Amino acid sequence: MNETLHHRGPDAAGEWSDASGGIYLGHRRLSIIDIEGGAQPMWTHDGMLGIVFNGEIYNFRELRHTLEQRGHVFSSDHSDTEVLLYGYREWGAGLPQHLNGMWAFAIFDKKKNGLFLSRDRFGKKPLYHAQRGDTFMFASELTALRRHPQFGFSPSTLALKKYFAYNYIPAPLTLYEQVYKLPGGCNLFYSLATKTVTVNRYWEFTIEPVDTSSPGSEARLAGELRDHLDNAVSRRLVSDVPLGIFLSGGIDSTAVATFASKHVEPRLLNTFSIGFEEPSFDESAYSTLAAAALGTSHHHATLSIEKAVQLLPAIAAMIDEPLGDSSLLPTYLLCNECRKKVTVALGGDGADELFAGYDPFVALHSAELYAALVPKSLHTGIRLLFNRLPVSHVNMSADFRIKRTLRGLGYEKPLWNPVWQASLDPAEINELFADHTPVEELFSEAIDSWEHCSGDTIVDRTLEYFTRLYLQNDILTKVDRAGMMNSLEVRAPFLDIDLVNFARRLPSHLKYRRGTTKYLLRKALAPLLPKKILSRRKKGFGVPVGTWFKTGQLGIDPDQIPHGFDSGFVNRQIVTHKNGTRDNRGFLWNLWMLSDILGRNVSR
Numbered sequence: 001m002n003e004t005l006h007h008r009g010p011d012a013a014g015e016w017s018d019a020s021g022g023i024y025l026g027h028r029r030l031s032i033i034d035i036e037g038g039a040q041p042m043w044t045h046d047g048m049l050g051i052v053f054n055g056e057i058y059n060f061r062e063l064r065h066t067l068e069q070r071g072h073v074f075s076s077d078h079s080d081t082e083v084l085l086y087g088y089r090e091w092g093a094g095l096p097q098h099l100n101g102m103w104a105f106a107i108f109d110k111k112k113n114g115l116f117l118s119r120d121r122f123g124k125k126p127l128y129h130a131q132r133g134d135t136f137m138f139a140s141e142l143t144a145l146r147r148h149p150q151f152g153f154s155p156s157t158l159a160l161k162k163y164f165a166y167n168y169i170p171a172p173l174t175l176y177e178q179v180y181k182l183p184g185g186c187n188l189f190y191s192l193a194t195k196t197v198t199v200n201r202y203w204e205f206t207i208e209p210v211d212t213s214s215p216g217s218e219a220r221l222a223g224e225l226r227d228h229l230d231n232a233v234s235r236r237l238v239s240d241v242p243l244g245i246f247l248s249g250g251i252d253s254t255a256v257a258t259f260a261s262k263h264v265e266p267r268l269l270n271t272f273s274i275g276f277e278e279p280s281f282d283e284s285a286y287s288t289l290a291a292a293a294l295g296t297s298h299h300h301a302t303l304s305i306e307k308a309v310q311l312l313p314a315i316a317a318m319i320d321e322p323l324g325d326s327s328l329l330p331t332y333l334l335c336n337e338c339r340k341k342v343t344v345a346l347g348g349d350g351a352d353e354l355f356a357g358y359d360p361f362v363a364l365h366s367a368e369l370y371a372a373l374v375p376k377s378l379h380t381g382i383r384l385l386f387n388r389l390p391v392s393h394v395n396m397s398a399d400f401r402i403k404r405t406l407r408g409l410g411y412e413k414p415l416w417n418p419v420w421q422a423s424l425d426p427a428e429i430n431e432l433f434a435d436h437t438p439v440e441e442l443f444s445e446a447i448d449s450w451e452h453c454s455g456d457t458i459v460d461r462t463l464e465y466f467t468r469l470y471l472q473n474d475i476l477t478k479v480d481r482a483g484m485m486n487s488l489e490v491r492a493p494f495l496d497i498d499l500v501n502f503a504r505r506l507p508s509h510l511k512y513r514r515g516t517t518k519y520l521l522r523k524a525l526a527p528l529l530p531k532k533i534l535s536r537r538k539k540g541f542g543v544p545v546g547t548w549f550k551t552g553q554l555g556i557d558p559d560q561i562p563h564g565f566d567s568g569f570v571n572r573q574i575v576t577h578k579n580g581t582r583d584n585r586g587f588l589w590n591l592w593m594l595s596d597i598l599g600r601n602v603s604r
Helices: 003-008 060-069 080-098 157-166 217-235 251-263 284-294 305-318 328-339 351-355 359-373 376-386 398-408 413-421 426-433 444-451 458-485 497-504 519-525 545-551 567-578 585-601
Strands: 012-018 023-029 049-057 101-109 114-119 128-132 135-139 179-181 186-191 196-201 243-246 270-276 297-303 344-346 489-491
Touching (some): 003 023, 003 458, 023 049, 023 101, 049 080, 060 080, 080 186, 157 413, 157 426, 157 458, 157 585, 217 251, 217 497, 217 519, 243 251, 243 328, 251 519, 270 284, 270 328, 284 297, 305 328, 328 458, 351 458, 351 497, 351 519, 359 398, 359 458, 376 398, 398 413, 413 458, 426 567, 444 458, 458 489, 567 585
Parallel strands (some): 243 270, 344 489
Antiparallel strands (some): 012 023, 049 101, 101 114, 114 186, 128 179
């Protein structure tokens, strides 16, 4: 099990076992902080607490100082892992509330005769668990769990349906029955005495807007936002190994690089970008502009279609759970280029979710007007009419956006966002599985997020959907896997808890205002970023998979279509995509990824 995670920690391996108690702990280490003194599993002086930990705690120095004042004695020079051990001794299950960072850890508590597990607030670091009789197992990836002789294989039909509904499998579900992800913001305690699992939520993202209307408030808040972002970046520059920045030339990554250049001499700061030969997917002009403005040591690579297709099978072979986000491919290549020079990278993830940066925010007002004015009977005809628009496979083409928007508007507001993003609409999912699943069950997580949002605008509800679901289960999963496949740690300054608490209390009009996304963030960055970057439209990290499936560079193997799927439906999706009458790129990508993973792992 430990060896399967070599890519996550190539620098060292550690194991501890108590065969009489049936307890085994394993760890693979990517050495970043306190290289000499941070080996794991790590124990307290008295041997009563032991830990295996994946992640980084950015406020570990402050916590260590607090704990030393309270009488705790440390053995390491500056290990954040040891801070977790003595932090748990001091605060118990309240430890995560004190942490600023990303983590998945398990602490074996001999006194309580149990195992305490925790995952960071947003789920940046993965943590899977399962119970088979009296055996409890956990790991950073399903890859490791599958090596346990008691694991067993039984794909979850509900998880598969949700995969095609969301393009990811939402926590706590996984690809397999009775195997779970510990959701972000949750702790778990496993009792060795009773063989029981207890999960508790210690934190959840909630928007709680406060009144900010006062003279000069926007300028003041913009200044506070700059300070929070500067502090967040500064905390994430702490490393005992080389460090770099992802620089796409978008607002978010350029902001991170800009603040990093305040703390590191720009010419010594390595920045990285990936470009494409297909112009509608290429951002290299902006990344070059940003790097030149900052004076960083910039590294750029161009991805050809041939190289991308060649690499895909190897990438799919390493990912432990299907992911419908095809930008996994360029993210992997970006991490691969980055790892040639550094071990740690900072990226801009989280800004779109916190400050309303996605295209759906622009569509919300028009969608509300349309829904109010157009009868549902007329909507069906309008959708059929627009479905006849010629298919274009350029990045975020007009026909793609219009068709997706109209598809979502056939449902109630709580379902707009997930249906807009889905690879299939609910009726098609039922056809694929030859089974009826109510839309309320397919999208139960999205509905729950909508109904429990404390904000009072559609922008707030959309922000909570993207932050609670899409960020954790898609964006952060993609970046973690792409980074760890290359033994690269990726840090997200925008998800610093102080910055998050600032952002979630802002009213929605400071995030999205009259067609302007990231309103306050743009205002805060206006004195620092080139105007061309501030004013550019969000592009996204897309790849031309639609073209690849149309031309046959990627294809579905009929022998690997999962058992229980309607082959007639699948074949129609393939044929209509190839003849250009339908754009089925999302479904075909999802199916290609799923078929490869199930083909490798179920028939092992």
